[in-house]
Amino acid sequence: MKKVLSLLLVICLSIGMMVGCSTKDADAPEEIKYADEDFMVDLSKALETRWAMNEQDQNSYEEGTDKQKELFSKWTKAELDILQKYEDEKFENSKLKELAIQYINCLKDQEEALKYVTVDYAKFSELWQTAYDSRTQLIAQFKEDYDLKVSEKYQSTLDDLLTNAQLVTEDQTEKSTVEEFIKGIQFTTESDEFGLKTCSAVVENTTGLGFKSLSLTINLLDADGVIIETTYSHVENFAPGSKAKFEFMTDKEFTSTDVNAQFYELDK
Numbered sequence: 001m002k003k004v005l006s007l008l009l010v011i012c013l014s015i016g017m018m019v020g021c022s023t024k025d026a027d028a029p030e031e032i033k034y035a036d037e038d039f040m041v042d043l044s045k046a047l048e049t050r051w052a053m054n055e056q057d058q059n060s061y062e063e064g065t066d067k068q069k070e071l072f073s074k075w076t077k078a079e080l081d082i083l084q085k086y087e088d089e090k091f092e093n094s095k096l097k098e099l100a101i102q103y104i105n106c107l108k109d110q111e112e113a114l115k116y117v118t119v120d121y122a123k124f125s126e127l128w129q130t131a132y133d134s135r136t137q138l139i140a141q142f143k144e145d146y147d148l149k150v151s152e153k154y155q156s157t158l159d160d161l162l163t164n165a166q167l168v169t170e171d172q173t174e175k176s177t178v179e180e181f182i183k184g185i186q187f188t189t190e191s192d193e194f195g196l197k198t199c200s201a202v203v204e205n206t207t208g209l210g211f212k213s214l215s216l217t218i219n220l221l222d223a224d225g226v227i228i229e230t231t232y233s234h235v236e237n238f239a240p241g242s243k244a245k246f247e248f249m250t251d252k253e254f255t256s257t258d259v260n261a262q263f264y265e266l267d268k
Helices: 002-027 036-057 066-087 094-116 121-146 152-183
Strands: 188-191 197-204 211-221 227-238 243-250 256-266
Touching: 036 066, 036 094, 036 121, 036 152, 066 094, 094 121, 121 152, 152 256, 211 243, 227 243
Parallel strands: none
Antiparallel strands: 188 197, 197 243, 211 227, 211 256
């Protein structure tokens, strides 16, 4: 009888432990599966898939043809097929998620550009190149901040994209520097007895860049910001640290100016 009671006690304790564990497991929070590592692996896979297609299809199309449209679409779709799912995935690193979505959107921009291949090639080229430049800059960030890796076979291809990213960033920095410099130009006005105004500005080149030539577009604005006239001014051989005089003449009454670069050529 004692053996039977002991056996029943063991069985009851075992059942209690099982119920307790089940209750504990049911109450435990569900473990979140983050996509950070999987995305980086798939990004490498997507790039190499595209590059393999590039190698296979090179020199097999003419610019502005349906064949080019077909191949460029195939390459872009190959990446999207691998990466687009990450739009809806959870990332532990919010910055990486942001960059992932930006990259996917660049691929979509390239897809959108393809509709112009056979009807407006210049527009296609501009849109495609803009998206390509953005892609390379993002790839450079993935490489620098998240250690993007590719196989040895495609290392030189990755290096070419990183070089393009560097050039694009340098161009953007240069453009921003020039625009900020030009926006700071302020003109003073002198009027003659006939009401003709001579407007001039003596400006020091603080950009660190040497200009072979620099042409300005100057919009003359009224009090409401409406353009009442557009005029121009030009200088050449504007070295860093030197000063140049920009000047224009007008008979219009204006309140302010909006100055932009019409054209510039740097001395490199």
